Amino acid sequence: MYRAIKVRIYPTDEQESYLAQCFGNTRWLWNYMLNATTTAYKETGKGLSKAAMDKLLPGLKKEYEWLGLAYSQVLKRLTFNVSSAFVNFFEGRAKFPTFKSKHGKQSIQYPQNVKLIPFDSVIKFPGNLGLMKAVFHKQLPNAKFTSVTISRNADGKYYASIVFNQEYTPVVAIRDAIGVDLGLKNFAITSEGLKYDLPKKQLAKLENNKKRKQKKLAKKTDKTSNKRRKAK
Known part of the structure; x- marks a missing residue:
């Protein structure tokens, strides 16, 4: 089971x-890979796999040196996300992936080598x-966390979204039953011998409520008796 926690970063x-440089680099690479995969699909009926996109990275880094400023695992994570976006589209789980704009939400994703240090209120990123x-x-x-995504909102605030892979522990039904007896001396006694008494305030409240209801019942009984006498 995956769980995400969003942390404000400064x-x-x-x-x-x-980060501004990395946002621009990964946005450009997303659009490049999206265009390449779409073109390949139109021409051959098949899109580019993640492995095929990864093979393009070394050549692109040589041609566009600024692309290498981003951490290498961030670029490889991007090719994974492009591939996943197409898979989700073809399997009917999402719409067709779109090109990214510099005016939208900016983000980069680290799949590994990030260290969380909450006691010192810091996160250590690689590179x-x-x-x-x-x-x-x-x-x-x-x-264990599987990824950390750094994002910048339109208001200029930065956040880190940390995704954890948390194991699900099913609730085990309790088979052994415990008997409970209600008594006068003790409010309840379990079959294991444990005794429980109500708090004095709660007990007094119940006693007062009992007395009020007994008075109401007594009045109703008197009225009923008087009506019967008059009827005779």
């Missing part, structure tokens, strides 16, 4: 500049990004 000016201040409002699950 990059330095230098880190912001680097040129390094340590970044983070605010952990929730306790992190005791589970």
Whole structure:
């Protein structure tokens, strides 16, 4: 079972500049791979697999040197996401993938080598990004995380979405039943010998409620008796 936790992060000016470059690089690569896969599908009836897209990366890095500024695993994760987008489309789980714009939400995804350090309020990213201040409002699950996505919203705020692969533990039904006897001296006694008493306030409340209801019942009984006498 996958669970995602969103954390607010605060990059330095230098880190912001680097992230802006990475956002642009991965956005360009997404559009390039999307176009290449669409063209291949129109010409051959088959799109490009992730392996085929990965083979294009070394040549693209030589032709466009700025592409190599992004962490290598970020680029490989992008080819995986492009491939997954097409698979989801053909299997009816999503719409046809679209080109990305610089005016939309910007993001890059790290599949590995990220270290979460909540006690120091930082996240350590691989490559040129390094340590970044983070605010952990929730306790992190005791589970392995599969990816960390850095995003920048339209308002300029940065976030890290951490996806955890958390094992599901089914609830086991309890077969052994425990008998409970209600008594006068003790409120309840279990078959295991445990005794339970109601709190004094709760007991007093119940006693007062009991007295009120007994008075109402007594009045109703008197009225009924008087009506019967008059009827005679």
